[in-house]
Amino acid sequence: MTTELAHDPRPIFARSLDQAGKQVAAVRPDELSNRTPCAEYDVRALLGHMVSVLHKLARVGTGGDASDLPDVIDGIADDGWAGAFARARSEAEQVWADDGxxxxxxxxxxxxxxxxxxxxxxxxxxxxxxxxxxxATERLAELDPDLATRALEAFSKFAPPDDRSEQGPFSPAVPVPDDADIHTRLAAYLGRRP
Incomplete structure (x- = not known):
């Protein structure tokens, strides 16, 4: 009798954080006020959101309630985002290292x-x-297409286009050419305007 091993999401999670961490580390202080495709965030706010999400993941991973944590962390020095992201990542990965x-x-x-x-x-x-x-920082060539493919498949299942509005976390999907690359298709599916 064979037993199928349960899926371990941590290697893909680590790859997605590696990619995000590289993007965070590449941001220059003069880019912090650049607009992002997330309508409510400039680059600084998006960085603050990403760091906050890692703190929330650590909190819920220990059984805590993350509702009191802000959606966007601020007060980080212009040149301190890479360190803040790395510390928050380490905290989250330590919590989630436990197989249980x-x-x-x-x-x-x-x-x-x-x-x-x-x-x-x-x-x-x-x-x-x-x-x-x-x-927002014109570094699109540095992204992993496999991660985008996985994300698009997942979002297609749990965020169908019919259930969206401008008020939700995902805007209605945006049409793109059939030959658009996977990152553009993912962004458009999530309602970004690539």
Whole structure:
């Protein structure tokens, strides 16, 4: 009798954080006020959001409630974002290194999911935000197409275009040419305007 091994989302999560971390580290202080495809965020606010999400992941991973943490962390020095991201990443990865976290049910503001599904979902969020940063700072060539393919497949399942409005986390999908690259298709699916 063979037993199928359960999916471990941590390697993909680490890859998505590697990609995001490279984008964060590449941001120059003069780019912090650049607009991003996320309508409510400039680059500084998007960086603050990404760091905050990592803190929230650490909190929920220990069974805590992350609702009191801000959606955007501020007060980081212009040249301190790479360090803030690296510290928050380390904190989150330490919490999620415990195999027991993967099968525990985690309450998020928008769903209750297994730890495996939580890390999958946030891998895709960091993939999308890496594109947002790369677009805002003109570093699109540095993105991993496999991560974008995975994210597009996942978002297609849990964020169908019919259930969207301008008020939700994802705007209605935007049409793109059939030959658009995978990052452009992901961004357009999420309602960004590449």
């Amino acid at each position: 976290q993967l099968d525990r049910m985690i309450e998020l503001p928008w769903a209750t999911l297994s730890g495996r599904d939580v890390l999958d979902a946030y891998s895709h969020e960091f993939t999308a935000h890496s594109w947002d940063l790369a677009h």
